[in-house]
Amino acid sequence: MNFSEKLRLLIDEENITQKQFANDLNIAPSTIGGYVQGISEPDFETLKRIALYFNVSADYLLNIPENKINNLAEEELLRVFRSMTIEQQQLYIEQGKVFVRANNQIKAKKK
Template identity: 45%
Template sequence: MEFNERLRYLIDCEEIKIKDLAPKLCLSASTLSNYAQGIREPDYDTLRRIADYFGVSIDYLLGHKTPAEDDERQLLARYRSFTPSQKRLLLDQAELITRYKVKVND
């Protein structure tokens, strides 16, 4: 996947409009749209802001990924959609899995 495809994918997963996201990234909507369409590419500082916003690495944005990163990104996207009490429940369950070294047959 190219940068613009990954950006578009992240925007779609977040269910946010370019015009609403652009100010959060200190960009104009037209500039962000150009990135998402593959017309332009961002500089390093912009890449960092995009990566920070979506909770992904710059490597991921540039196409360098490991298979686990997609799972991690999906988990993060779902986590962000949870209510505070749902987030606490998920973190509590993760703590139990870690503490008791719960094994699951993969």
């Protein structure tokens, strides 16, 4: 997923308009439109502001892994997790533990 697709996804997930996002960052709406359409890209300072706004890293926005195979997937998981309510986070953690236990059982059976 490239920068423009990720930005579009983040704007949609925040349930805001491109115009609202532009106003929040004090950027021209046409500039944000260019980013979302993939016509233009932000400078470094604007990239940092976008990352801080959505509580993600610039690496996430630019699809750059950090020497870990699943880093981008992990960052996506963390971003989704942070957008949940406390109750949803607790349920999500419990569901994850179920998967871990199931994987451990499968590993034990293979031995």
